Amino acid sequence: MEKQHKIAFIGAGAMAEAMIAGMTKTLYKPNQLIVTNRANKDRLSYLANTYGVRTETNKQQAVQEADIIILAMKPKDVANSMAEFVSSIREDHLIISVLAGVATDSIVELAKKRVPVVRAMPNTSAAIGKSATAISLGKFANEQHLAIAKSLFETVGLVTVVEEHHLHAVTALSGSGPAYVYYLVEAMEKAANEIGLESNVAKSLILQTIIGAAEMLKHSPKHPSALRKEVTSPNGTTEAGIRVLEAYRYQEAMIACIKRAMERSIELGKELIAMTK
Ligand SMILES: NC(=O)C1=CN([C@@H]2O[C@H](COP(=O)(O)OP(=O)(O)OC[C@H]3O[C@@H](n4cnc5c(N)ncnc54)[C@H](OP(=O)(O)O)[C@@H]3O)[C@@H](O)[C@H]2O)C=CC1
Ligand SMILES: O=C(O)[C@@H]1CCC=N1
Numbered sequence: 301m302e303k304q305h306k307i308a309f310i311g312a313g314a315m316a317e318a319m320i321a322g323m324t325k326t327l328y329k330p331n332q333l334i335v336t337n338r339a340n341k342d343r344l345s346y347l348a349n350t351y352g353v354r355t356e357t358n359k360q361q362a363v364q365e366a367d368i369i370i371l372a373m374k375p376k377d378v379a380n381s382m383a384e385f386v387s388s389i390r391e392d393h394l395i396i397s398v399l400a401g402v403a404t405d406s407i408v409e410l411a412k413k414r415v416p417v418v419r420a421m422p423n424t425s426a427a428i429g430k431s432a433t434a435i436s437l438g439k440f441a442n443e444q445h446l447a448i449a450k451s452l453f454e455t456v457g458l459v460t461v462v463e464e465h466h467l468h469a470v471t472a473l474s475g476s477g478p479a480y481v482y483y484l485v486e487a488m489e490k491a492a493n494e495i496g497l498e499s500n501v502a503k504s505l506i507l508q509t510i511i512g513a514a515e516m517l518k519h520s521p522k523h524p525s526a527l528r529k530e531v532t533s534p535n536g537t538t539e540a541g542i543r544v545l546e547a548y549r550y551q552e553a554m555i556a557c558i559k560r561a562m563e564r565s566i567e568l569g570k571e572l573i574a575m576t577k
Contacts, residue, residue, distance in 0.1 A: 304332070305332065305366075305367045305368050305448070305452075306332055306334065306365055306366045306367050306368070307328070307332060307333050307334070307366055307367070307368045307369075307370060307452075308334045308335075308336065308356075308359075308362040308363050308365070308366035308368070308369050308370065309333065309334070309335045309336065309370045309372055310336055310337075310359060310362070310363075310369060310370065310371055310372060310373060310381055310382075310385070311336075311337060311370075311371065311372030311373035311374075311377075311381070312335050312336065312337035312340070312343050312344060312347055312355075312372070313337075313343075313372065313373075314424060315372050315398055315422070315424060315426075316335065316370070316372040317347065317427070318422070318423075318424040318425070318426040318427040318431070318456070319370070319372070319398075319422065319426050319456055320333060320335065320347065320351050320353060321351065321426070321427040321428075322426040322427055322428065322429050322431070322455060322456030322457070323452070323455050323456060324351045324352070324353065325429065326429065326455040326456070327451075327455045328455065330351055330352035330353045330354075331352070331353075331354060333351075333353040333354065334353070334354045334355070334356050334362045334365060334366060335347050335348075335353050335354070335355045335356070335362075336355070336356050336357065336358075336359050336362045337373075338373070338377070338381070341357070344357070359381075359384050359385040359388075360384070360385045360387070360388040362385075363385045363388040363389060363393070364388045366393070367392075367393065367394065368393070368394045368395075368396060368448070368452070369389070369393055369394070369395045369396070370395075370396045370397075370398065371395060371396070371397040371398065371399055371407070372398050372399075373399070374399075375399045375400055375401055375402050375568045375569075375571070375572055376568075376571070376572070376575070378397075378399055378402060378406075378407070378410065378572065379410055379572065379575060379576050382407075382410040382411065383410075386410070386411065386412055389411045389412075389413055389415055390413075390415075391413050391414055391415055391440075393415055393416075394416050394417075394418065394441070394445050394448060394449070395407055395411065395415055395416065395417045395418070396417075396418045396419075396420055396449055396452070397417060397418070397419050397420065398420050398421065398422060399419075399568075400421070400471050400475060400564075400565050400568050401468065401471065401564070401565040401566060401567065401568030401569035401570075401572070402419070402568065402569050402572055403419070403464065403569050404417040404418075404419045404436070404437070404438025404439065404441075404464060405438065405439065406569065406572055406573060406576070407419075407438065408438055408439065408440065409576070410576065414440045415440060416437075416438060416440045416441035416442065416445045417437075417438030417440065417441055418435055418436070418437055418438065418441055418445055418446065418449040419435065419436050419437075419438065419464060419467060420433055420434070420435045420449065420453060421433065421434050421435075421467050421470045421471050421474070421475045422453060422456065422457070422475070423474055423475055423476075423477060423478050424478055425457060425478055426456035426457055427456075429455070429456055429457055430457050431453065431456045431457030431458070432457060432458055432460075432474040432477070433453040433456070433457055433458065433459045433460070434459075434460050434461070434462045434466070434467060434470040434474070435449050435450065435453060435459060435460075435461055435462070436461065436462055436463060436464040436466075436467055437464075438464075446461065467565075468562050468565040468566050468569075469562050471561065471562070471565040472558045472559070472560075472561035472562035472564075472565060473558055476561050480554070480557065481510070485506055485510065488502075488506045489502060489503065489506060492505075492506065513527075528542075
């Protein structure tokens with residue numbers, strides 16, 4: 301039944317596109333999705349042409365027509381944006397926010413109604429149905445809203461339900477996570493270039509290495525450290541390389557990275573509260 305919902309996307313950037321791409325490949329018909337943004341008409345044309353979705357410049361109109369509103373603008377823009385269509389929000393709407401750091405209570409306040417809100421943290425792998433998404437419920441949301449949101453995000457990957465306070469950690473880990481992997485691949489590509497490999501050859505080797513390692517992590521019962529040790533022959537090449545990573549404190553850097561990303565999520569939520577006081 302959920303697939304019959306009409307859904308208004310407010311915000312049409314990278315995350316909205318990843319969701320639209322995944323959703324229209326699965327349960328949703330393109331005409332169930334109405335997409336709006338701040339001002340970029342070329343972007344709306346691109347999304348309409350690529351995915352067949354409807355676009356709308358009048359946000360009130362989009363919200364009035366929709367059963368579900370997906371907030372997909374930057375956290376700093378949510379207050380101005382919601383002010384544009386607040387009069388069209390109904391208590392029977394379901395608002396789904398993918399905004400980093402922003403509490404469901406903040407969204408309820410901006411909506412000025414006892415509206416159900418589900419906060420979600422997907423990632424851009426939604427575009428190929430591989431998002432790792434965590435969701436949690438706002439104070440006016442119930443099990444039915446949870447079920448709707450869960451089935452919506454299941455069309456773009458795996459979904460887990462967490463307590464809202466954990467969404468800061470989730471954001472740092474799996475919301476931002478794809479970027480950490482891409483950053484690693486960027487470094488591997490630079491290294492491959494410096495040690496004389498042709499870029500196409502390097503790309504396919506790196507890609508298959510990442511896919512192979514990810515599949516091993518998924519299918520092997522062994523701990524990542526055991527899988528790592530299997531690669532690491534005594535006094536061999538891996539050991540020599542990993543010693544360099546240890547000298548650069550690679551694990552500490554990753555841990556500090558994820559903790560700082562989590563702090564930033566908390567800050568984003570507080571900045572919105574300060575802005576709207
Ligand atoms: N990118 C990611 O990997 C992830 C992002 N998120 C969250 O998703 C949200 C969007 O991120 P992302 O897609 O990367 O951002 P982008 O910068 O790519 O897109 C932001 C979008 O918001 C629109 N927008 C800005 N102001 C308004 C407004 N007043 N009314 C309507 N739309 C508006 C912009 O429109 P215009 O172009 O016209 O200005 C643009 O379409 C963020 O809150 C982020 O925390 C969550 C998980 C992962
Ligand atoms: O960088 C950000 O703030 C967003 C949230 C998670 C991924 N991108």
